[in-house]
Amino acid sequence: GIQVEQSPPxxxxxxxxxxxxxxxxxxxxxxxxxxxxxxxxxxxxxxxIPSGTKQNGRLxxxxxxxxxYSLLYIxxxxxxxxxxxFCAVEYAGGxxxxxxxxxxxxxxxx
Amino acid sequence: xxxxTQTPSHQVTQMGQxxxxxxxxxxxxxxxxxxxxxxxxxxxxxVSFYNNEISEKSEIFDDQFSVERPDGSxxxxxxxxxxxxxxxxxxxxxxxxxxxxPQHFGDGTRLSIL
Numbered sequence: 001g002i003q004v005e006q007s008p009p010x011x012x013x014x015x016x017x018x019x020x021x022x023x024x025x026x027x028x029x030x031x032x033x034x035x036x037x038x039x040x041x042x043x044x045x046x047x048x049i050p051s052g053t054k055q056n057g058r059l060x061x062x063x064x065x066x067x068x069y070s071l072l073y074i075x076x077x078x079x080x081x082x083x084x085x086f087c088a089v090e091y092a093g094g095x096x097x098x099x100x101x102x103x104x105x106x107x108x109x110x
Numbered sequence: 111x112x113x114x115t116q117t118p119s120h121q122v123t124q125m126g127q128x129x130x131x132x133x134x135x136x137x138x139x140x141x142x143x144x145x146x147x148x149x150x151x152x153x154x155x156x157v158s159f160y161n162n163e164i165s166e167k168s169e170i171f172d173d174q175f176s177v178e179r180p181d182g183s184x185x186x187x188x189x190x191x192x193x194x195x196x197x198x199x200x201x202x203x204x205x206x207x208x209x210x211x212p213q214h215f216g217d218g219t220r221l222s223i224l
Contacts, residue, residue, distance in 0.1 A: 015137065031210055031213075033210070033213065034132055041147075042217045043153070043215045045212065045214065045215065048212035066199070067113050086153065088153070094164070095140060096143075096165070096205070096208040097143065097166060098143075098145075098153075098155065098203075100154070101152065103152060
């Protein structure tokens, strides 16, 4: 099956700092989604981005499908950004299921 | 915005008992999924469901698990004879179509087996 790797595994930021999270995948994908898992365990859908660039407020994401990676940018981080960020992919030939990466644990401190 | 809703939010059950986790997918969605996340680990696919039958299942989804769409709105996951290792967060998701469509996730049911 497809391998999905995220980096860094852990990240600590001061409030106001910017960061880039990376997701590498080993095969062609039909779908890529970024999620934020908050401290209560809820999975918040951030982006559906199989290719190209999207922006939503302080967050933006870019997927370069031909090079098999996606980036999530967080600007002017806030304490409420803390949690785990997952990318998940649906790979071509893999049915409709999402395969999740291992996540990036982000902590934003005052 | 339409949501996927899951009940209960937290379920505590004795080992060996049966549990049913309930989900109401988004109304015009046709594909339904269950995922599981053991504490501290990544989210894992369990099963997908389309047109009233299982379209794909993972190795985790063994004979103790079953899914059902008992009516036009609910989608359930049943775990027979629960084990301690079934303790996890269970997420339901739905999508409008299969493939190249985003999956929308519910808030999850935290299942604790004692």
